[in-house]
Amino acid sequence: MTKKPGLSMYWASSCGGCEIALVNINEKILEVIDKFDFMFCPCLLDTKKKDIEALPDKSIEITLFNGAVRTEENAEMANLLRKKSKILIAFGSCSNDGCIPGLSNLYSAKDHFDTIYLNNPTVSNPGGIVPQRETEVPEGTLHLPEFYDTVRTLSQVVDVEYFIPGCPPESNQIWDVINSVIEGVKLPPKGSVIGAGTSTVCDECEKIKEDKKIDRFYRTYEIIPDTKKCLLEQGIICMGIATRAGCGSLCPKVNMPCSGCYGAPDGVLDQGAKMIAALGSILNLEGDLTEEEITGHTNKIMDSIPDYAGTFYKFSLAGSILKNSVRK
Amino acid sequence: MKIGVYFCKCGTNISDRIDPQKVMEEITKLKDVAYFETVDFLCAEEGKEFLEKDLKKKKPMRVVLGACSPRDHEKTFMNVLSKAAINPYLMQMVNIREHVAWVISDICKASDKASAYLKGAVARVQLHEPLKPEELNVCPDVLVIGAGPAGLKASLSLTEAGRKVVLVEKNPVIGGMPVRYEEIFPNMECGPCMLEPMLGDVLHGDNSENIELLTLSEVVEVAGYLGNFIVKIKQLPRYVNPKKCIGCRECIEPCPVSAKNEFNCSLDERKAISFAFSGGLPNFPFIDDKVCIRTKGENCRLCEDACIVDDAIIFDDKEKVIEKNVGAIIVAVGAELYDCSNLTNLGYGKLPNIYTSLEFERIIASNGPTEGEIQGFGKKGPRSIAIIHCAGSLDKNHIKYCSGTCCQSAFKFNQFISKKLPNTKIFHFFKEISVPGKETFQLYNKALNNPDSMFIRYRNINEIDVSIENGRLAIHYSFSSGKRCKSTADMIILCPPVIPSSDTAELGSILEIPADRYGFFEELHNRVDSIQSKLKGVYLTGSCQSPMDIQNAMNQGLAASGYILSGLPEGKKLEIEPIIASVDEERCSGCRVCNLVCPYKAIDFDEEKAKATTNSVLCQGCGTCVAACPAGAIKGNHFTVEELLAEIQGVLT
Numbered sequence: 001m002t003k004k005p006g007l008s009m010y011w012a013s014s015c016g017g018c019e020i021a022l023v024n025i026n027e028k029i030l031e032v033i034d035k036f037d038f039m040f041c042p043c044l045l046d047t048k049k050k051d052i053e054a055l056p057d058k059s060i061e062i063t064l065f066n067g068a069v070r071t072e073e074n075a076e077m078a079n080l081l082r083k084k085s086k087i088l089i090a091f092g093s094c095s096n097d098g099c100i101p102g103l104s105n106l107y108s109a110k111d112h113f114d115t116i117y118l119n120n121p122t123v124s125n126p127g128g129i130v131p132q133r134e135t136e137v138p139e140g141t142l143h144l145p146e147f148y149d150t151v152r153t154l155s156q157v158v159d160v161e162y163f164i165p166g167c168p169p170e171s172n173q174i175w176d177v178i179n180s181v182i183e184g185v186k187l188p189p190k191g192s193v194i195g196a197g198t199s200t201v202c203d204e205c206e207k208i209k210e211d212k213k214i215d216r217f218y219r220t221y222e223i224i225p226d227t228k229k230c231l232l233e234q235g236i237i238c239m240g241i242a243t244r245a246g247c248g249s250l251c252p253k254v255n256m257p258c259s260g261c262y263g264a265p266d267g268v269l270d271q272g273a274k275m276i277a278a279l280g281s282i283l284n285l286e287g288d289l290t291e292e293e294i295t296g297h298t299n300k301i302m303d304s305i306p307d308y309a310g311t312f313y314k315f316s317l318a319g320s321i322l323k324n325s326v327r328k
Numbered sequence: 329m330k331i332g333v334y335f336c337k338c339g340t341n342i343s344d345r346i347d348p349q350k351v352m353e354e355i356t357k358l359k360d361v362a363y364f365e366t367v368d369f370l371c372a373e374e375g376k377e378f379l380e381k382d383l384k385k386k387k388p389m390r391v392v393l394g395a396c397s398p399r400d401h402e403k404t405f406m407n408v409l410s411k412a413a414i415n416p417y418l419m420q421m422v423n424i425r426e427h428v429a430w431v432i433s434d435i436c437k438a439s440d441k442a443s444a445y446l447k448g449a450v451a452r453v454q455l456h457e458p459l460k461p462e463e464l465n466v467c468p469d470v471l472v473i474g475a476g477p478a479g480l481k482a483s484l485s486l487t488e489a490g491r492k493v494v495l496v497e498k499n500p501v502i503g504g505m506p507v508r509y510e511e512i513f514p515n516m517e518c519g520p521c522m523l524e525p526m527l528g529d530v531l532h533g534d535n536s537e538n539i540e541l542l543t544l545s546e547v548v549e550v551a552g553y554l555g556n557f558i559v560k561i562k563q564l565p566r567y568v569n570p571k572k573c574i575g576c577r578e579c580i581e582p583c584p585v586s587a588k589n590e591f592n593c594s595l596d597e598r599k600a601i602s603f604a605f606s607g608g609l610p611n612f613p614f615i616d617d618k619v620c621i622r623t624k625g626e627n628c629r630l631c632e633d634a635c636i637v638d639d640a641i642i643f644d645d646k647e648k649v650i651e652k653n654v655g656a657i658i659v660a661v662g663a664e665l666y667d668c669s670n671l672t673n674l675g676y677g678k679l680p681n682i683y684t685s686l687e688f689e690r691i692i693a694s695n696g697p698t699e700g701e702i703q704g705f706g707k708k709g710p711r712s713i714a715i716i717h718c719a720g721s722l723d724k725n726h727i728k729y730c731s732g733t734c735c736q737s738a739f740k741f742n743q744f745i746s747k748k749l750p751n752t753k754i755f756h757f758f759k760e761i762s763v764p765g766k767e768t769f770q771l772y773n774k775a776l777n778n779p780d781s782m783f784i785r786y787r788n789i790n791e792i793d794v795s796i797e798n799g800r801l802a803i804h805y806s807f808s809s810g811k812r813c814k815s816t817a818d819m820i821i822l823c824p825p826v827i828p829s830s831d832t833a834e835l836g837s838i839l840e841i842p843a844d845r846y847g848f849f850e851e852l853h854n855r856v857d858s859i860q861s862k863l864k865g866v867y868l869t870g871s872c873q874s875p876m877d878i879q880n881a882m883n884q885g886l887a888a889s890g891y892i893l894s895g896l897p898e899g900k901k902l903e904i905e906p907i908i909a910s911v912d913e914e915r916c917s918g919c920r921v922c923n924l925v926c927p928y929k930a931i932d933f934d935e936e937k938a939k940a941t942t943n944s945v946l947c948q949g950c951g952t953c954v955a956a957c958p959a960g961a962i963k964g965n966h967f968t969v970e971e972l973l974a975e976i977q978g979v980l981t
């Protein structure tokens with residue numbers, strides 16, 4: 001029997017949902033194990049870092065790397081797996097674009113520590129203790145990996161072959177990718193997004209789309225939408241227009257707006273900026289308005305959005321052109 | 329990639345402030361820059377010659393020019409590139425004169441800034457694609473809006489020259505205002521007879537197959553430009569089949585409902601199915617669905633029952649939107665009269681026997697509501713009729729200008745009245761008399777010499793008071809001395825000024841042509857180019873441009889067709905600038921975000937494919953849709969995301 005190709009999956013700064021999504025391919029996981037040597041997956045298997053270190057370079061066929069790079073340890077694992085893998089895949093929104101961990105880029109590491117360990121109203125920390133890189137204990141020195149000032153995406157740290165987006169990636173898409181590898185389908189050019197579409201969620205969304213002119217935005221609890229019509233047209237900010245297809249428009253299907261987890265579609269550099277440009281194009285500013293009226297009206301409409309970053313960059317801040325807030 | 333960079337000194341304009349040597353050192357460090365040339369005057373003949381020769385010799389793959397504003401010379405240098413057999417779009421011009429040399433005095437800073445800009449250009453030019461202008465045959469067909477004298481003349485002369493015309497008329501009949509006049513000044517010809525040959529030519533003349541007449545129609549959308557307009561026309565249902573109807577009028581009588589007849593200034597009524605007035609052409613009726621009781625749910629078929637041919641009445645006729653491609657547009661929608669009820673002192677609309685000039689035209693018309701009879705005054709007619717000129721014109725509270733035709737209609741009425749009612753006295757109340765021209769003066773003379781007419785010059789229209797005294801109309805007025813006086817008449821005819829029609833503003837915004845300060849369509853130049861609007865390819869004729877008589881309206885119609893025949897010759901080609909936007913169907917999700925953003929109406933939505941499309945003829949490459957498309961599906965040639973980003977990165981490195 002020839003040796004099976006190696007498969008590994010690692011979680012950096014992530015929630016674990018990506019692993020669940022993999023397991024959600026259900027009984028097909030048996031086929032995966034049948035075709036691959038599943039070598040490393042801290043969530044599911046007991047192999048250790050030292051086992052990977054012991055492998056020759058490029059001896060893992062495919063690594064699915066989920067999670068953003070928040071800490072020194074994340075970066076170390078990214079580098080290690082890069083070295084040991086032939087094909088390194090950024091798996092899931094965190095490793096693709098930063099996802100929710102990436103939103104923390106609006107603040108510095110110190111801001112986070114201050115909030116989490118000192119200023120949080122539910123925290124009592126009379127000694128003012130915050131994590132330190134090194135701590136002396138009677139047994140010796142304890143080391144903690146560095147908590148970086150900014151969260152980075154996988155490709156901002158190491159070279160990446162492919163990108164599978166989604167928070168988490170849809171199980172059927174994961175299976176399609178794995179299956180095409182099993183079946184020996186020729187892989188797309190390096191740098192491609194796989195396991196997703198090229199257009200946007202609207203392409204998969206069955207809601208009726210008409211010309212858009214928006215008077216105000218609603219948060220989801222403020223409106224009961226017409227379930228047949230495009231949610232965006234009704235004033236619910238649906239990121240579907242600026243989000244890569246691939247999920248099958250799961251959220252709009254159940255009348256919740258797309259929040260953008262599949263990231264930017266092909267040809268869009270910055271999902272949030274693109275979304276804002278698109279919304280700017282469909283605000284209802286008809287009629288003979290003066291400059292001031294246009295500004296006033298636009299401001300009023302924009303004021304109905306409570307959280308710009310959390311709305312437009314929920315999944316993509318770390319990977320965006322902006323990347324993080326300016327730190328003084 | 330081999331990139332050639334040229335630095336124009338612009339005499340000393342640029343090189344005094346930017347050190348070419350320093351810039352050269354910076355720029356030649358860049359990997360792809362093969363050479364850097366400094367030229368004294370790139371745009372001078374020697375400069376251009378040098379550039380052409382140098383390009384032919386060195387054969388760069390991309391060219392960067394540091395010089396003046398692209399607005400000045402981009403075209404010049406693109407032409408040189410073409411001559412040197414290099415696609416002209418493989419060039420990037422950087423404005424180091426206005427943007428750098430002229431605004432920065434420190435030579436070091438200026439040189440650094442120029443270098444940064446040139447680096448941006450070097451980075452972006454590598455991504456430039458060779459672009460080719462598309463060639464397009466102009467559409468020689470013409471849209472004429474309004475079938476009055478101006479529009480008819482234009483249509484006929486264009487078709488005589490072999491052109492096709494789409495003639496759009498809002499009313500069910502053609503001919504404009506004059507077909508409703510019994511007689512036409514200055515020579516008192518019969519109105520309908522004078523126009524009948526023209527109307528006949530339009531409907532069934534030698535070239536009539538080249539005139540597509542659309543009655544009950546209005547233009548609702550226009551996109552494009554000279555040589556290629558795309559026009560949407562809304563046509564209301566007529567409910568009568570012109571191919572079947574023989575115009576016998578059998579259907580009218582049985583119709584059980586009627587409404588005011590606007591074609592007779594609401595002086596009488598017409599049925600729900602009716603002819604606008606007798607003799608109106610084309611000679612078949614129309615059903616007014618606002619009046620017909622079928623639209624209120626009743627199943628009346630009395631007109632159909634009375635009709636002697638089969639299928640002439642089509643109850644299920646529908647509103648249509650017709651799309652047409654034309655090369656030029658002639659606007660000939662005419663004008664209307666100032667509303668005399670604004671002059672409350674004159675009693676119009678409140679007191680009996682006070683009419684506007686147009687109403688009087690209908691009263692005296694043999695195809696009008698009273699078949700030409702002035703009724704209510706016995707056989708002899710009224711003892712006296714007062715004609716009030718300048719009823720609202722030359723007045724700062726009403727209309728400031730003089731229409732120039734009202735006096736003439738007033739004198740036309742003078743002749744008509746005296747002919748028809750020899751015993752009736754005629755008072756002309758006037759502020760000014762306006763009768764220029766060889767024929768018109770005769771008209772005035774005739775009125776002056778009429779023993780039954782009397783001329784009274786009033787001081788101010790607002791000082792005239794009309795009331796009823798002893799069953800007759802009493803007119804109190806002031807002479808220029810201020811002295812008050814009174815005259816009595818049985819009937820008053822008000823001659824109000826001609827004002828822009830109520831459709832003018834809306835049509836103007838559809839066509840995107842501006843109005844002048846009075847609301848008439850504004851001409852390109854009042855003396856030199858009064859037939860052209862401010863928009864190339866849209867021409868103004870007749871009283872929608874300015875109040876005028878029929879002679880002038882006809883002349884303008886003819887002039888507009890002259891413009892079109894000379895400026896838009898058949899077979900002429902239009903070159904379409906290749907800097908335009910296009911939709912990548914693979915990426916377009918059909919979200920419709922872009923649908924309304926294009927200021928040139930170049931975006932359409934293909935419902936079948938559920939994809940947006942851009943029209944390369946209409947697109948001006950403004951990039952609005954490129955920014956709007958959230959799917960990144962629209963590419964703006966020459967300003968692609970990649971090119972712009974490379975330029976920014978180039979400047980910043």
Ligand SMILES: Cc1cc2nc3c(=O)[nH]c(=O)nc-3n(C[C@H](O)[C@H](O)[C@H](O)COP(=O)(O)OP(=O)(O)OC[C@H]3O[C@@H](n4cnc5c(N)ncnc54)[C@H](O)[C@@H]3O)c2cc1C
Pocket residue numbers: 473474475476477478479496497498499501502503504505506509511512513514545546547660661662663665685686689733737740826829831835869870871872876877878879881
């Ligand atoms: C009371 C009176 C008497 C006059 N008597 C004389 C006279 O005796 N001799 C003389 O030389 N001049 C006379 N004139 C002037 C004459 O009426 C005008 O010169 C002439 O009507 C101008 O022709 P036109 O084609 O510009 O406009 P019109 O005759 O007004 O024709 C415009 C046409 O456009 C149509 N139209 C309007 N809006 C639209 C739209 N949105 N879409 C499509 N179609 C539209 C109208 O229905 C109409 O058929 C008189 C004017 C008045 C007011």
Ligand code: SF4
Pocket residue numbers: 201202203205206207209229230231232233238239240241249252257258919
């Ligand atoms: S609801 Fe959202 S995903 Fe669906 S069409 Fe509208 S914007 Fe697109």
Ligand code: SF4
Pocket residue numbers: 911915916917918919920921922923939940956957958959960961962
């Ligand atoms: S905005 Fe873009 S994706 Fe949406 S319909 Fe237009 S071209 Fe298609």
Ligand code: SF4
Pocket residue numbers: 908909925926927928929930931942943946947948949950951952953954964
């Ligand atoms: S670039 Fe887009 S918005 Fe601009 S003219 Fe062309 S189609 Fe219209």
